[in-house]
Amino acid sequence: MVKFSEVEKHSDLIQICGKCGDCATSGTQLSTAKRHVSEPCPVKNVLGFEAYDARGRILILKRILENNFKIDDGFLNWAYTCTECGSCRETCLAIEGGIDTPLLMDALRQDLVKNNYRLKKHELILESIRKHHNPYNEPLKERFAFLDAAKNYFDVKNADYILYIGCTESYRQQNIALATIELLEHLGINFAILEEENCCGSILRRYGYEEEFKELAKSNLTYLNKQTTKKIIFPCAGCLRTFKLDYQDYNSTDLQFFHLTEFLEEFFKTHPYNFKLQNHKKIGYHDPCHLGRHVGVYEAPRTLLKLLENSTFIELDALRNYSHCCGAGGGVKSSNPDLAVEIAKNRNAEALQKAIDILVSACPFCERNLADGIPENANGFMVVDIAEILNKTIQKELSTEISHLGVKSEICKQYMKFLGQYPEIFSDLIPGSDMDFAIYDSFDDFEEEKTMDAFHVLRKEEGVEIIPGKADDADLELALSKEAIAKLIQTKSKEDYATRFGDFYNDPSFEEGWIDFLLHKRTKTLIDMGYGKFAEAAGILEDEEDAL
Structure with missing residues (x-):
């Protein structure tokens, strides 16, 4: 018999849902809604059925607690279709702050793992993290092979900041890592990279491997706390969210965590620089769920983008805490890549409707997935990370x-x-x-x-x-x-x-x-x-x- 002990811990929260449907409303203004948000659930917007929005998921969890549900491959795949973006929580008025459906889905996934209902691809990723310290099954020795070998980036003892690159930027989105490094070097920031940088474990938490995640979190915090500097800069929103929120229960250190945009916003207050696009462009900003809804960083990226001369900043209709997810979160990019890309196409369509030329984000997962979802007829529309556009447009002394x-x-x-x-x-x-x-x-x-x-x-x-x-x-x-x-x-x-x-x-x-x-x-x-x-x-x- 399957025991859903983690889900049972939140039974009171599950029972609170009044099934009003605000979490899945489609283009109509409801009197109970906090704000008019068109189609807040990115997954239901693609797959269509109520089982994929927050109300449907909570109804299914109720059935589970009644021991009235069969666990099969279809259910297992369904459990990993939620991006855990938290958009549904923003429209929910059942309790202050909304019902935390991502928390409930995390609990369900932990129970599935404990009861040995696991996806083969997740097991392979877990093994890769254990063996290679990254989820991509790439050799550990190749983690920083893209860096300039002539420079010493690992002198942490004499650095003011640690730059935590992360797995995705080290092995997949190296363009963001290189742009970040070049930008910080130009600004004269004294930073270093951890030669033994490890995976943050975010994907393990999203998959439900809680014990393995806990072990990795404690190890990473211990290693970081041994360093002379306690200030950590993250260009990856996922890593930042993991260290800042998911490690909270295990963190008794005085480490300080900053997203790159937070650091730059503060730096430019006393060290002003000019940024200029060569040709005029309409710039939009996509709020990453990890950076926005989860950590609360909304203004820093916008402040930076508004520094760009020769550009017009245009807000998307779904923005800040009501922003639509890119589709890559919650492990969906690896578990269900086709679904992730379809969600990205919807988000890109919002930008294209505004005639935006460049959609900027501040997360490597967002950049990668949104780029995968650019339609063929986009007429030059592009997706870039904020580190890239700042590094490209900063006005250097000629x-x-x-x-x-x-x-x-x-x-x-x-x-x-x-x-x-x-x-x-x-x-x-x-x-x-x-x-x-x-x-x-x-x-x-x-x-x-x-x-x-x-x-x-x-x-x-x-x-x-x-x-x-x-x-x-x-x-x-x-x-x-x-x-x-x-x-x-x-x-x-x-x-x-x-x-x-x-x-x-x-x-x-x-x-x-x-x-x-x-x-x-x-x-x-x-x-x-x-x-x-x-x-x-x-x-x-x-x-x-x-x-x-």
Whole structure:
């Protein structure tokens, strides 16, 4: 006879359910609901039957407690279709805070494991964690093989923070780990990685392997507490939730746990940085369940994304504690991958309806599953992690390379030197952009195409290179009188330079100075390459959209 001792501990909670259906309401405003949420259960939204929403699951648990239910393979698979996202709890008014259906499903899964009702794939993952310290059956020695071997990332004794990468970012989503590391390095954060970093065990808790999880939790806490620094940064929302919530019963340490977004939000209050997208994009944010509903971090990611220049931040309709799950949680991604992807498709559809270009999350599971659920006709829609977009858009100090070989005139040398001192003038251009500068002694020489001197500026990944002579395939050519240059090199900032530049183009004078240009590419192409931003600042182009 099957004993459901863990479920029985919550029998009072199960009996509280009044079967009102708020946890599964579909697009109608109910008088009892806390807030209008369309279709809060992501699993029922895909599979359709009431057995998959919170009310249906609680009804089934009632039958179990009455010893009136047969446990078979169908039931076992059903038990692992819940993402344990907690969306149902947000709409429930039966008790303060709502009935905790994820807690009930955890209890059920623990009872199934205790009674040896186990899925083969779960057993394989448990064995992998025991043997390789990760759920992916990957060799332990390969955990940090993606790191730059020339750098010592493991000097924990002298670090201010520990960066806990996690299994998924170490073996599957290494792009997030690398972006996080590069970003922290650029910010000058003194961090280190644990050379013997272990799996946090989140998946074991979701599967119901409570004893194995408890053993792993105690081991991880003991190991971390031995380190000199007690401040741990997690780029993985799942790891953070596990350490911060699931380890609570076993944690008597003074360890401090931060999600990357929490750390960065606080850091930027005293160390401001600029972030800028090359081309304007509409940005949306998907709240990971582990980070949002479970840990309560909502504002930090939004604060960071709103720092992005050249973007419009758009909220999804289902947001913050009412956010729809990505579909990967609760072990569903590994137990039922097809279901996980279908849930992700629904979430992506919400973003596409808002015409969002980039959907950002702060969890490797969310990024992976949402990316798996991008439809073929998404027209450039993409899913990225917040570490990636911040690392890609942070405005780094540009370097300058200058060669004066073959330059004849002193005014040209002075102009090249000036541009080298202010490489930020070219910061809006994409790498590979190349523009000619042709200097003229008079307007007559310009009409006769008799240049006094010429050079071109090549935008590179880390800065600009100023090269004598014209480029073989320039994007455009600027023609400038020596009088205009003499005044341009007196400016003290990119903004002042742009204003003076615009004056010479919009109100040219033979005596005071003039500027003209010749385009070698279509206007739209040049705008996409970043030239439009400077043209706007100079007053040459009133609005990029008007030019398209």
